[in-house]
Amino acid sequence: KSFKALIQDDPWCTNMMFRYNKAEKPVSVKIIDFQNIKLSSPFVEFVTFLSMSANLEVRQTNLNDLYQIYCDSLNTNLTKLGCSERLSIEELKTEITYLYPITLFVICMLPIVLSDSVLNVEEFAGVKYTSESVKDSSFYKTFYTGSYFEMYYPQIFNVYEKQGFFDYMLEKLGK
Template sequence: MVHIFLNYPTPSNQQLVLSHGDCWLNNLLFRYNDAGDPVEVMLVDLQSIRKHTPAVDLNYFLFTSFSSPERRLNLEEFLETYYTTFSSLLVAGEAPVPFTLEDLRLEFRRHMIYGCVTRIILTPYVLGEEEDAPEVEDVTENDLEEVAKARMRTIVSMGQREGSFFKTKLLDVFDDMIEAGLLS
């Protein structure tokens, strides 16, 4: 999984855009109107920006920020909204739109493994309690194997807790992988 997370996503030359690189809910700031409705959103935490396919950011965001049922039910709307906004900004700037909505759909599917792996890796951190956080101060290279074993024990215990949302959220991603043909 770490190999896929670090090395897998190779962008299509046709779809190179300025990509956030760490696009998920915790890196979004919202401004609300008096009625409590969101009227503006800003991405923060910009140290991972690079040229890449938007499919990687979309997978990262949709797999880490939504439950599987929400994402599956609304995927087409998410992709259409992204594409419509992206292409309208380019048109307003008198720049050509380099790819179609269908191209984006295909690229999203091609990079779906990245979204799945990101979900698997980040779910324990996102849904963990304070006591679940790994102790990493003063860890040396000699300690890595024991730290990894302790982390696995923590993740297993998180899944065994009464009423654990963690277990459902983590297992949902395997249904996504089967649906995408990544697992059989």
């Protein structure tokens, strides 16, 4: 199956406004910032959002629940729109696995996106790094060392390892 939708193409919490009920539970969301809108797989948006925005607890314990909620919500909305297509949870998980290369890109960008520091693009783009000089660069020291990276990255990669992420990537690379 090939699902296509208009996607916002920048799915993270700063581009969403959440409404909460009296019990502080989110009850609705509005997406903003549509400058990159395009027709693409809605699963790309979903995978990117989870990779960028899910906290560690969600990654460790609730991903399958979120997959099921997403699948159920998608099917409910397809019914409301009069569409006969449906997506099974197995098909969704297959799509998520297929999108692991995008997930890898997103999780490698997390330190830059979530850093308190601002990326100096000119410095980053203008340097020809060698394997020896990368670790000495201010870019590397700013974004890929420190407490956030050392505390969360091993745990984030552990979650993906348990899902078979690295086995899939090695298989795709013919290793």
